[in-house]
Amino acid sequence: MNIFNLFKSKDNKIRMSEMVLMETTNRVYLKNLALNICINYVARTIANSEFRVMKDKRVERSVLYHKLNVRPNTDSSASDFWQRLVYKLIRDNEVLVVVTDTDDLVIADDFQRQRYALYEDRFTDVTIEDYTFQRSFMMDEVLYINYNNEHLSTFLDALYNDYGKLFGQMLDNSMRFNQFRGAFKFSDGGALDEDTFERQKKQVERLSQIFENNSVALAPLTEGIEIQDLSTNSAQRDESINNLVKMKRDMVDDVAKILGIPTNLIHGDVADLENTMEAYINFCVNPLMKLIADELNAKFFEPEEYFDGNYINIVGINRIDPLRNATAGDRLVSSGVYSRNEVREKFGDERVDDPEMDRYMVTRNYQYVDDDEETIEDNLVDSDEGGENE
Template sequence: MGFIDWIKGFVTKDDGSISLKEYHYELSVKAYAKKLAIETCIDIIAKTLVRCEFQTFDKGKETIGNNYYLLNVSPNDNQNASEFLHSLVNKLIKNNECLVIMQSDQLFVADSFTRTEYALKENEYKNVSAKTLNFNKTFYESEVLYFKLNDTNIMNVINELHEDYGRILDSAINIYKRSNAKRVLLEGDFLRPQSEEEQSMIDEMFNTQFKNWFEADNAGAVFQLQKGYTLTDMSGSGKSGTPSTTSRDIRAVIDDIFDFIAMAFHVPRGMLKGDLADVEKQTDNFLMFCIMPLIELISDEFNRKMYDKKQFIERTYLKMDSSRIKIIDIVQLATAADKFFAIGVNNIDENLRMIGREPLNEDYSQKRYVTKNYESVDSIGEESKGGEGT
């Protein structure tokens, strides 16, 4: 038993129990770093995807109809598109899967469900619930939107890895607390016979004076040492009196937790921690390995459930436009917009949308133009042949 525990034994009676508040604190110390990293990753991914626009096409022509409104504005009566996508990403990452129910021309993210897989017929979904709504029916694969992130749930790996790192983090915190705790050496004759008066003085020293001295919240405290006792401050380590560990040791363990969670979700470590160094490279890496695969996953599922094969072949489909994710200065876009227009890639309306402005929707703004500086390779070849024969 440590000296501090010995002193506390005089002041309080320990019955071996732990209060609910202390138990909750013990759990939170182990879990808060992991939860912070996971929730931050989810928030970054969801907010990035929200920047995308669901574009709908009818036989190759971009249209704005019911599906466009449903996916970009209001999927259901109680959520806007941003809230809906946040909920979808949250379920997808934490559970490795997410189920979206299409009911009464509305989309709902399911909170719980039971999935039964089949090889030669449609999968079934039962016990589906969303908020307070319980669907007392069986849904079939063609009636729902089902998203699966990975073949193996990465959260299971994170939880197993965090079991060990949680213990390391606890150890670092405990070592820090012990290293920075007040430690004293009390010397005196405690084994000699004590009269009631002397015992009363000793009890007063331990129960009141020591307690007030160790638990003082102000800048200082005075301790009245009884005659025959010597008190030596042993706080700190070594001759320098400085703690053997600092809060940086705890931060190093937390950084490790952030690093392996960032790795699991393909979120750059610097982006997760808010570092500004190499932001552009971090963003490109994030888009390539995290966001673009999610865009493919989400758009593929919407396309195969909202449109049939014939419609898709005829170019009636939807896609998620990721061009708005990166914020680019309009001046930087000027040269690119001019080049796209000059070679006929964009018309005026498409250039306006590219810089975030509303299209004109006029006949002339939807025509494509090409500068006269360009000509086909075939025409150059014909001219060469004609020159050789003259």
């Protein structure tokens, strides 16, 4: 673009509208960039979890287990389904899952919720891709999860309103750094009559086309025209790019803090990784898992079934590593606080169908608490003698 076009009022009006559109686009781009990075990070974490259908303290491999962990519907895998569900839950602050006539679980793209004070809420105009259900759904017929973070979008809109303006300006400056910018000096300049102005304008436009969108450009040395290079130096260009990268990082940090994601974790920093992961699990992952598990348990099990030990347990990144915590597990068993089956449950493993695994043990010799004192003393003596013989 050359400076002569700025003198035209018609083109100037067009540029004003383009500037307004660019400003809005930059704001939306920044918002989507930060949201997508953070939400996809959380969504991938939840998608790698196992949804265990528990019955009598054992995992039941049923049709429901298959739906939750393998194939929720005919068109998506379980990983895709849960990743999309978490993304939509955080992005829209709510998500609706409909159970079809073929017992498939599908995520609604759009719906209307009719609220009632003393009765179940009703969902109408439920749309999945290009299909809209002609019927309505009551609350007990669907899975509905509310993220309870209604101020997220409002906060981001206000935050990135200013960020969008600044980012757009910085982006324009960064793009101009690689462009040729110069001043043209004509030997017959000074007399800006109409004929001279039009002739000089055409000459500048011809030369501008040579440099425009060309990584390598050659221009002839024209007699009577002197070109002065006004391009920005490389130091200023690098500084602008660094500021642009820093600004994008700061915006991602703002969204990560809202969602409870440690900022160093979202950027891949490995410093103090163990404590960072613990904070991420406690303040971001576990609350989301609790929301999802509560809705699944409320809709798939009656209260009596839930009280009898039938429920859905989500095991994923929050699972305790048994190898790294073997010493702690050993102390829990040897102190008689937990049985071995209970420790297995703590580590996210299934119970073993063996009565011995449900017995409580004490001391370093792993004696059963229901043994009589004489048996315990005999065992202690045998243990001491064995140590001396060795």
